[in-house]
Amino acid sequence: MKSLRDEExxxxxxxxxxxVCFETLYTRYVNKVYRRCLSLTQDSAxxxxxxxxxxxxxxxxxxxxxxxxxxxxxLYSVSHNYCMDQIRLSKRLxxxxxxxxxxxxYDLTDTEEAQEFDDRHQQLKRVMDVMAPEEKTMLQxxxxxxxxIDAIAERYxxxxxxxxxxxxxxxxKAHRLYQQQYAE
Numbered sequence: 001m002k003s004l005r006d007e008e009x010x011x012x013x014x015x016x017x018x019x020v021c022f023e024t025l026y027t028r029y030v031n032k033v034y035r036r037c038l039s040l041t042q043d044s045a046x047x048x049x050x051x052x053x054x055x056x057x058x059x060x061x062x063x064x065x066x067x068x069x070x071x072x073x074x075l076y077s078v079s080h081n082y083c084m085d086q087i088r089l090s091k092r093l094x095x096x097x098x099x100x101x102x103x104x105x106y107d108l109t110d111t112e113e114a115q116e117f118d119d120r121h122q123q124l125k126r127v128m129d130v131m132a133p134e135e136k137t138m139l140q141x142x143x144x145x146x147x148x149i150d151a152i153a154e155r156y157x158x159x160x161x162x163x164x165x166x167x168x169x170x171x172x173k174a175h176r177l178y179q180q181q182y183a184e
Contacts (some may be wrong), residue, residue, distance in 0.1 A: 008072035014062055029072065030055070033079050040083040048150050050086060052164045054079050127177045135170040142167055 004012065006025060014019035033054055037047035058078055065074060078124045128136050141147045141155070 007067055010062065010065065018059075019082070022055075025059075025071070025075075026055055029075055032072075033075065036076060036079050037083050040080070041087065046086075047169075049164060050079075050083055050127060052161060054082050056165065057082065061118050082111065093129065123178065123182050124174075127174055131170065131173060132175065135166070135173065138163070138166055139174065 004026070009021055009024050012026040013024070030051060034047055034051045037054070038044060041050065054075075058075055065071065069077075074135050076121065128139070131139075138156075141152050142149075147155075149160045149163050149167075152167075153160045155165065158166075
């Protein structure tokens, strides 16, 4: 297997044994993709999450890989674009910690700012209330209680990668619901 080029691995194993294909490509490139993400984000936790997300995205679209360039070039391009998109998205979105009843930790002297904060907080609570209980709980464990991926995985008796996938899907769902209800 090590002697096969990436494109040969895809041609040989993707149609008949996609798990072997994924595992081989993942093993070959996980460290390089992680280092690329880390260099762009300067945050090891984000880099780890992004690396996981990138491989899921690449594998889901592997059938669209047209070999116009090498697999590694395509993977690095996807990695760079994904990280830059996430960085841009995080700059656009005002993330607010949902620590109910603790608005006083924010120094909002301007009443208009305080009202906007309160409105967004209430909107986010309404979005969370329509989500499935497991999605809501998992997001709260990660972002309100600050539990690690491993701690959540242990609590749910799941693998860390399964927890990351559930968290990503839940974040995406919350964002989509927020956009549908409150987009300007």
